[in-house]
Amino acid sequence: MIAYAVRVIAKALVTFLAIVTLVFFFTRITGNPIDYVIGQGITQEDRALLMTYFGLDQPLWLQYLRFLRAFVDGEFGLSFVERRPVTEIVADRLWPSLQLLGSGLALTLLLSIPLGIVAAIERKSWIGNAVMSFAFIGYAIPNFVLATFLILIFAYWLNWLPVVGNGTALHFIMPTITLSGVMIAALTRFTRNAMLDVLGQDYMRTARAKGLSERQGLFKHGLRNASITILSVIGLQVAGLAASGNVVVEAIFAWPGIGDLLVRSAIQRDYPVLQFGVIAVSVAVLTVNALVDIAYAYADPRIRLARA
Amino acid sequence: MADAAFDPLASARPGASGRVAGARAMWREANAIQKAAFVVAVLLLAAAALAPLIAPHDPVAQTLIARLRPPVGFERFKEGHLLGTDELGRDVLSRVLWGLRLTLALAFAGAIIGLLLGGVLGLLSGMAGGVTDDLVMGAVDAQIAIPFTLVALLILAVFGSSLQVMVIVLGLYGWEQYARIVRGEVRKLMRMPFVEAAVAAGASRPRIAFRHLLPNIVSPLVVQFTLSLSNIVLQESTLSFLGMGVQPPTATLGSMVGIGRDYMPTAPWIVIFPALAILLLTFAVQILGDWLRDRADVRLRSR
Numbered sequence: 001m002i003a004y005a006v007r008v009i010a011k012a013l014v015t016f017l018a019i020v021t022l023v024f025f026f027t028r029i030t031g032n033p034i035d036y037v038i039g040q041g042i043t044q045e046d047r048a049l050l051m052t053y054f055g056l057d058q059p060l061w062l063q064y065l066r067f068l069r070a071f072v073d074g075e076f077g078l079s080f081v082e083r084r085p086v087t088e089i090v091a092d093r094l095w096p097s098l099q100l101l102g103s104g105l106a107l108t109l110l111l112s113i114p115l116g117i118v119a120a121i122e123r124k125s126w127i128g129n130a131v132m133s134f135a136f137i138g139y140a141i142p143n144f145v146l147a148t149f150l151i152l153i154f155a156y157w158l159n160w161l162p163v164v165g166n167g168t169a170l171h172f173i174m175p176t177i178t179l180s181g182v183m184i185a186a187l188t189r190f191t192r193n194a195m196l197d198v199l200g201q202d203y204m205r206t207a208r209a210k211g212l213s214e215r216q217g218l219f220k221h222g223l224r225n226a227s228i229t230i231l232s233v234i235g236l237q238v239a240g241l242a243a244s245g246n247v248v249v250e251a252i253f254a255w256p257g258i259g260d261l262l263v264r265s266a267i268q269r270d271y272p273v274l275q276f277g278v279i280a281v282s283v284a285v286l287t288v289n290a291l292v293d294i295a296y297a298y299a300d301p302r303i304r305l306a307r308a
Numbered sequence: 309m310a311d312a313a314f315d316p317l318a319s320a321r322p323g324a325s326g327r328v329a330g331a332r333a334m335w336r337e338a339n340a341i342q343k344a345a346f347v348v349a350v351l352l353l354a355a356a357a358l359a360p361l362i363a364p365h366d367p368v369a370q371t372l373i374a375r376l377r378p379p380v381g382f383e384r385f386k387e388g389h390l391l392g393t394d395e396l397g398r399d400v401l402s403r404v405l406w407g408l409r410l411t412l413a414l415a416f417a418g419a420i421i422g423l424l425l426g427g428v429l430g431l432l433s434g435m436a437g438g439v440t441d442d443l444v445m446g447a448v449d450a451q452i453a454i455p456f457t458l459v460a461l462l463i464l465a466v467f468g469s470s471l472q473v474m475v476i477v478l479g480l481y482g483w484e485q486y487a488r489i490v491r492g493e494v495r496k497l498m499r500m501p502f503v504e505a506a507v508a509a510g511a512s513r514p515r516i517a518f519r520h521l522l523p524n525i526v527s528p529l530v531v532q533f534t535l536s537l538s539n540i541v542l543q544e545s546t547l548s549f550l551g552m553g554v555q556p557p558t559a560t561l562g563s564m565v566g567i568g569r570d571y572m573p574t575a576p577w578i579v580i581f582p583a584l585a586i587l588l589l590t591f592a593v594q595i596l597g598d599w600l601r602d603r604a605d606v607r608l609r610s611r
Contacts, residue, residue: 018446022447140587143546145586145587151572152572156576266465269465274461275462282454
């Protein structure tokens with residue numbers, strides 16, 4: 001088990017290094033980032049001064065090493081726009097993002113797991129079809145289109161809900177629905193398929209044969225076995241969907257979180273912030289993936305033995 | 309077909325001459341929704357292709373005295389602007405048609421680049437093995453860990469947003485999926501007798517790749533291409549919606565929704581029609597992709 005965990009962590013570290021390297025060299029591909037930000041009307045002296053200020057006058061490999069060192073001492077540099085440490089700027093945005101992610105994930109779990117189970121049990125009736133059609137619509141509808149129609153109906157026509165900000169509980173409703181739409185659809189599908197796989201197993205027939213009621217068999221044997229697969233899907237797929245969705249949803253509703261920050265810094269070309277933000281989000285996704293991988297192997301011995 | 313087991317669509321096309329019959333069988337077996345999706349997709353493609361001929365107005369021509377006019381059937385409707393006009397008096401119907409055209413062109417360009425990039429890398433990785441394989445698969449893992457929207461933001465911030473950059477960004481979408489699929493199939497095929505025979509007979513590596521491997525990977529690639537097409541439409545619309553895509557006055561469906569948002573309380577039609585077009589497009593392509601995948605995946609048919 002420990003050997004397996006070590007291997008997962010080692011692989012995550014390699015991937016992490018690959019991401020950091022790609023992100024760093026990417027922002028330097030076209031030359032000096034400072035030139036994009038300041039434009040034409042600046043003297044050579046001022047440009048040199050700014051380059052020294054942001055450490056851009058040093059050779060590339062030295063900048064790369066300094067960039068790597070930042071992961072040890074936490075000096076990720078200053079925002080071009082705000083002149084504050086990027087870590088501070090991102091940290092300020094963390095809590096609203098976590099709140100939104102939390103409510104989005106809660107709604108997702110609350111809806112999609114029961115729906116997925118129902119769709120698996122009732123797969124031949126209209127109920128199962130209805131659930132899967134609902135999941136399909138949720139999957140195919142772009143989140144910004146969903147948000148636009150929600151805003152049109154509930155904010156402008158009915159005047160029930162506020163559009164921007166995160167002041168009250170009412171502010172959470174539309175962003176949460178928009179964020180979780182795709183996740184609910186994806187997780188419902190996965191839950192259904194995981195349950196279908198489990199329902200066809202021999203131990204389910206055994207459970208029925210030894211006299212358990214359908215309901216007992218379903219919850220004691222079926223759901224417990226399917227939950228391992230479902231959990232791993234939540235970690236591996238939903239984490240990525242949540243990170244991407246967060247960017248769009250926060251930008252639409254002016255939610256003061258990390259996603260909104262990333263879009264703003266992309267438009268303002270504030271590299272240090274964007275660079276750090278992208279790495280931070282990727283590390284979060286990577287960490288969740290690795291943890292789920294390990295938890296998965298812990299819960300299911302077949303996995304760690306098969307992959308050993 | 310050298311090996312039917314590795315050609316998931318084999319039953320759909322028993323041979324070159326059976327291809328038409330296979331397509332006919334596919335149409336017969338389709339349900340009403342799938343048929344409708346196919347018809348909608350064809351209509352959208354035709355509308356996009358014929359946009360220069362059927363659009364009633366120039367999509368960027370402004371008529372400032374006829375701004376924010378509603379669609380037909382409403383008060384203040386202006387003759388000749390069936391779906392109304394936007395904040396600069398531009399014809400919404402014409403902009404939707406031209407926007408659809410650009411969205412589809414970008415999506416196809418992006419999907420083809422992604423297919424080529426991922427396909428070549430997967431082929432290299434699967435055939436060469438060793439360090440090449442490790443490097444390519446390492447890049448694939450890194451790409452999977454970074455949500456694509458962030459990659460796109462990073463690229464657009466570095467290069468600025470223009471049509472060319474947009475094509476590159478969308479071309480990067482999904483390359484890792486193609487690379488994984490191709491690598492997996494290649495590794496499987498490399499152990500097949502007919503490939504080993506070709507190697508033993510002294511066939512060159514390119515010949516093995518193009519003559520023996522690629523023809524056997526076409527089916528999963530077609531499925532993946534269709535699925536990624538709808539995702540690319542989504543990505544393009546999202547980026548344009550955020551103001552990071554194609555810049556005004558050129559319109560794509562996403563940027564029309566993004567810019568029109570400011571006028572939503574008073575002139576919702578500016579937003580509603582392009583949003584509906586996006587919905588139609590993504591629904592149709594997604595249904596077609598699922599349909600192809602279900603046909604290709606024999607395991608799903610029994611369900």
